[in-house]
Every structure is written in C-alpha cells, then in structure tokens.
Amino acid sequence: MRFIILLLLSMISYGSFADDGYRLWLKYDRIQNETLRKNYAQKLASVSVNFSDETAKVTVSEIEKATSGLLGIKSKTLSNTAQATLVLKVGKIENENPEAFEIKSSKNQTVIISNTSKGVLYGVFELIRRMQTSESLENLKITSAPKIQLRMLNHWDNNNGTIERGYAGMSMWKWYELPERIDSRYIDYARANASIGINGTVLNNVNASARFITPEYLGKVKALADAFRPYGIKVFLSINFASPKILGGLKTADPLDPEVKHWWKSKADEVYKLIPDFGGFVVKANSEGEPGPMDFGRTHKDGANMLAEAIAPHNGLIIWRAFVYNFDPKGDRFAAAYNEFKRFDGEFLPNIIIQVKNGPIDFQVREPISPLFGAMEKTPVSMEFQLTQEYLGWATHWVYEGPMFEEVLKTDTHAKGKGSTVAKVIDGEVFKYPITSMIGVANTGSDRNWTGHPMAQANWYALGRMAWNPELTSEKIADEWVKMTFQSDSKSSETIKKIMLESREIYTNYTNPLGVHHVMGEGHHFGPEPWVEKAPRPDWTALYYHRADSIGIGFDRTEKGSNSLGQYHPDLRSKYSDINTIQPEFLLWFHHAPWTHKLQNGKTVWDEMVTRYYEGVKSVEKMQKEWATMEGKIDSETFENVEARLKTQYKEALWWRDASVLYFQKYSKMPVPSPYQKSTRTLEELKGLVDVYHVR
Incomplete structure (x- = not known):
C-alpha cells in the first residue's frame, strides 16, 4: 500500500506530470x-x-x-x-x-x-x-472595452489540409468531416480565442481556392460559424478574384463588367442567406501571381469597391490586402504598397479596410513600420502581424513576438503631430476611422499543442491581448501567460519571462544584425542564404536587399538612393535619414554603410555585425542554461520538448552565424574581431546545409 501511495504521489509531481500543451x-x-x-x-x-x-x-x-x-x-x-x-x-x-x-x-x-x-x-x-x-x-x-473593433486570426489553410507557412502540423479544419461532425477541437479553439478577445477568424489561405465559396464548402463554413457564434466569433473567407470565371463560367472577372458585378452580388446573397452574420471577404489580388483587377486594366480601388457594393447590403466587410509589389528590377519593393494605395485614399467605399503588414517588405525579423500607417487619412488600415514564424525560425526557434508587436505599435508616425503612434492610428484615434482592425496570421495547426513550439502559444495570446488594448506591454502580457500556462513558483516564472523578453533580440542578433534583411533561404524561407543572386524575380534574392560590395552593405533608401524614406512624415524621416544618428537596428534598412563606418559605440559596422552574430549564439547557450533550471519546476513533457528545441536552435544559430560572417567577409576583407574565432567550417560546407533544410 505504501508503495502505491508513493507511486501516485510521484505521478502528480511536477517532475513527472506530462502536459501535452493542449x-x-x-x-x-x-x-x-x-x-x-x-x-x-x-x-x-x-x-x-x-x-x-x-x-x-x-x-x-x-x-x-x-x-x-x-x-x-x-x-x-x-x-x-x-x-x-x-x-x-x-x-x-x-x-x-x-x-x-x-x-x-x-x-x-x-x-x-x-x-x-x-x-x-x-x-x-x-x-x-x-x-x-x-x-x-x-x-x-x-x-x-476593446480599443480595436475587429480582432482576428487569418488562417492560411488550404482545402487539402495543408497550411501555407504552417509549422504545427496540418490544418485543424477537417473539411471532409464537415458539416456533419463538429470536432471538439473547434470548441476549444473558440474558447481560447474568446478568452483573449479575438472575435473574427478567416478560415482559409489568402492564396485562395475558389472552391471555398461553392455550395459544397459554404455548408461546411456555416457549421463552423454556428460552432463559433456563441463565443462571439464571426467567420470570414479569403476569395479568389477570378471566381466569376472559375465558378461562374464568365469570360471575364473585370470588376467593371455588369455580369461580373451581378455574379458577386448573387454570391454575396447566397453566403448571407446561409450565414447571416458572416464577416466578409479577404482579398489578396495582383500579388505574387494571384488574380486581380489589374489583369483587366483596372485598379485596386475598382476591385475593392465592386466587392464592397456586392456585400454592403449585408453589412459585410471587404478586407483588401496591401501586400502588392510590382515586377520592377530597378525599383524598391519597400515603396510598392504606398505607391499603389496612397493615391486612392478617400476613394474606397466605407465598408473597405486596407490590411497592411507591419513593415513594408514581408514580416522580416525587424522592419521599420509601413509608411501607409501614417498616410491613409481617409481609408481605414488594419495591422497585419504574422504569428506563424515564417522568418523567425519556424517551430525550432523560441521567439516571443510580444516585444516586436510593442515596438511597432509604439512607433510614432507623427501623422498628426507627436504621439500619433501606430497603435493610435489603427485604433482610430488619429484619423477617426469608422472601422478598426488588427489581425495575426495564425500559427495553429493539428499538432496536439496547437503551435508546434510550446512557447509559440504566447504569440497567439499576445496578439489577442494587444488587439484588445494596444497599450499593453509585452512584459505584462508575458507575465500573464507564464502564470496561466505554468502555474510555477515566482522564481521560475521570472526565469521563463526573462527568456521570453530577450528571445526576439537574440534571434535578431544571430540572423539580421543592424538591419540586414531578407537573407533567408529562397522559397522556403528557412536558414541563411545571403548568397542568393538569382530567383524568379530580383526582389526574391538576398543580394537585392543587402547589396554587399567592397565598400559596404545595406540598401540606400535616402534621397541619394531609392528615396523610399520620402514616404514617411518628415519627423519620422529625419529619425532614419542621418547615418550618424540612426538607431543601429535600422541602419542597413536605410543606408549603404561602409564597412569601416564608426557607430556611436565606436565600433565599425563590420565589427559590430560580427559581434552581434557571435553574441547571439552565446545568448542561445545562456537560454539553454536558464531553461535547464526549470527541470522539476514545470511539467516534464514541456520541459523536455523545449530543451530539445533549444539544442536545435543552438545548432542553427551557429549555422546562421558562420554562413553570414564568412559570406560577408568576402566583401569586407576584414578579420573576425577579437575575442571571436573564425569558423572552422568553409562557406561551401555551410552552403551545402541548405539542401538538407530544403526538405523540411
């Protein structure tokens, strides 16, 4: 009997208790x-x-x-x-x-x-x-009360069960079982969202299949809408702009064609008859090969307004993504969204919101804010963050995104004077928007723990909390999440929180120091490939962005370069325009800095880059040591899961460091500064690792 009691006690102790994160x-x-x-x-x-x-x-x-x-x-x-x-x-x-x-x-x-x-x-x-x-x-x-009206997740899920940029298994939506069976996971998903105030969900990929708005799939969507409704969650769908041709058999999808307008109006009526509180349509058009109004000589305004007219009688929304960039080898992709949408400000119908990525490129490790946040005075813009870690190490790197969200939201656009932060733009305070929105590209999948990396759950939590109140700090949110998730002693909670709050900067140091950006693997977006010079289009190469040469490194966006800085308000522009005073984190976003240029700390650009690469790796070692102290303090399954992923993170941080330093050293011709030692691996060896990771 005594043995049985001891066995039961051991099973409920933290050291042995298994928690799968569900x-x-x-x-x-x-x-x-x-x-x-x-x-x-x-x-x-x-x-x-x-x-x-x-x-x-x-x-x-x-x-x-x-x-x-x-x-x-x-x-x-x-x-x-x-x-x-x-x-x-x-x-x-x-x-x-x-x-x-x-x-x-x-x-x-x-x-x-x-x-x-x-x-x-x-x-x-x-x-x-x-x-x-x-x-x-x-x-x-x-x-x-929520400061933002529409607080939403975008799922990049496909009807075949895959997830674009998904790192936590397959899609949660079991389309083959719907509408007859409502998986209990859908209810738990709704509970989790309601607990952090998320009130909308886009069920499918922005690279949308037209099939989602057929009667076959609308019945399935209705079943999910019915399941989510008690939790205050509306469903939205991404649509394929060419649907009138694909589904309706029309000869065109021209938004000014009367037949096309009628087709979309009839489709909207069909959707709302089935789902009266349907949220609306999300549209990715004329971007990365997706069809759109420009295929017919029309504008984004023409396409968005046509759809807005069709859906307006039902109080529906059109969420039109600003992620559009032209094929221009001599241009600057940084400026593309502003150039495309600013000219139509005030010409979009009132039930349209323009969805803007936090930065002007594509969810990079750190980006300056999109200029659109201070420019669209008459057209509501929505914040689009990415929870799924497409450029942040997928599910093997621990990166708490709260500090990234906070950094972006607190950035001052100066649009209406000092204090016109991005948070105050998107919550409607600055320009008095009638519709306000913040969304996160979801990091959920079929993995039992939802997000692959157990600690990535915090990014989902942070998105909901900051959408409710953009003034919340990432530290406050981390404190809540740790206490709710681990229920550990105060010392352990502080240790976990400390790792979380430092993790984003650590990742930035060993991958994108000083504003080096878009140097990840081409296509799959994993690992370092700063050497990529050829791709289907020039702005998919790394060389297009880092522009390393014998003189220096970085993209000149000042008046002497692409002048994309001119899209910002003068007060924000001045913050970035002076190479001697710009904060180091954004240096190479806006300047082609000489390798020998001295930073404010006295180091050259080359020495500071190398220092950050090496210190980033050392910090991952520190993360491992700090996490090791959690053994026996939290459940064993989570401890072992994170412990193993940190080992992988360390190995891949070394890969990033060595590949980047050796590659850029070809241009700088400068030694690795003391006390750091040059890698014993060759650049060719490190390039060979790319093939290994392509199969991920």
Missing part, C-alpha cells in the same frame, strides 16, 4: 495557495445569470470548468440574484461599446455586467485570468 493558457489546475483558493471559492460559490442565449450556456460552462479545476468546487446556479455570490448580467452600462464589460465586487457579491452577452463572456474570462494569476478579487471596480 489546454493552452486555460489550464485550470488546482490553485495551491489555500488561502487564495478559499477566498475565490467563497466568491464563486453560486452564480446567477439573467440572460439565456447560447453565449449564456458557454459562459456558465466556462465558470464550471474554472471553479472545478482551480478551486475544486461546483458553483450552484441560483435564480435569486440577491443570494448569488457571482451575478452575470446583460444590462446597460455607461460604456456603449457592445463588447465592453464592468466587474464590481463587494464583500458578498461580484457582478459582471455588459451591454451584450458576449461582453459578459469576456468579463468572465477576465475574472478567471485574475484567479489564474493570483490577483485579488476584493473591491473590484473594472471597466474594460
């Missing part, structure tokens, strides 16, 4: 602090609900899950509000935002009230979050 940050494991647990239990002993829709059911269900797991109690449901310790109420509050909520607590009762049932659900998740992070529930007086 529960994400909604881990409702028993709170160990007995005083806190008893206090919370008293406040959630009984529940009263004054509304009875589908959202009420899932809200009560969530409370039951949380109280059972965190507190070990079963809350009683009471009809008498006065006797309940927790009151959930739909009623009028001072903040008119339909998703806003208030939480007020007295000695004997906590009340969560909102204008809508969806708002109450958000309030319940806020209360649960406070319990998970060991915060007091005494004398609460909280009012919370």
